[in-house]
Amino acid sequence: NAGVTQTPKFQVLKTGQSMTLQCAQDMNHNSMYWYRQDPGMGLRLIYYSASEGTTDKGEVPNGYNVSRLNKREFSLRLESAAPSQTSVYFCATRDRGEFEQYFGPGTRLTVT
């Protein structure tokens, strides 16, 4: 089992470009999350999806959109990238009835 996978691993964008970060899980978990980690800080929640077809905002949603395509996949879209969105992005999952979250390897995004 791959667990939680994220693509791409690295990305460089110019200001104003758009891109979609992909997350997929084979753990059959219901909830999925997107976090960002800025240098020297802990992770902050951007968006989450408690189940297929639902999404909710986290602490720092501005500038992002998400899609829960199906139970396995949760994507994060930057419509017009800004240098302030330079960060490492982590996807996580959680099983229904459990509290522990499991994290993917991260995507390192640089916006110039």
Place this chain on the structure above:
Amino acid sequence: GIQVEQSPPDLILQEGANSTLRCNFSDSVNNLQWFHQNPWGQLINLFYIPSGTKQNGRLSATTVATERYSLLYISSSQTTDSGVYFCAVSSYNTDKLIFGTGTRLQVFP
């Protein structure tokens, strides 16, 4: 919202030494996790421990939920223990994890 504080912010050890990392939180929690972020950036689950004590090899953790703190113990530290250790919690009315700012551990041979 719930606040999470970790101490110390930085820790430098020689191989073989023991250490204790602390996490204080400001409200009751239904989830508390300890993570190790290795030098390559990967987040590794260490413990899910909203209360009680757990041990896994040289690592152990204790959470005293009534006093709102958790401790992570690392014994006989190795250079591979280097990285950042995060505590993260969620409270009863939400499943959103709130992270502390981490403890950066450096272990030298």
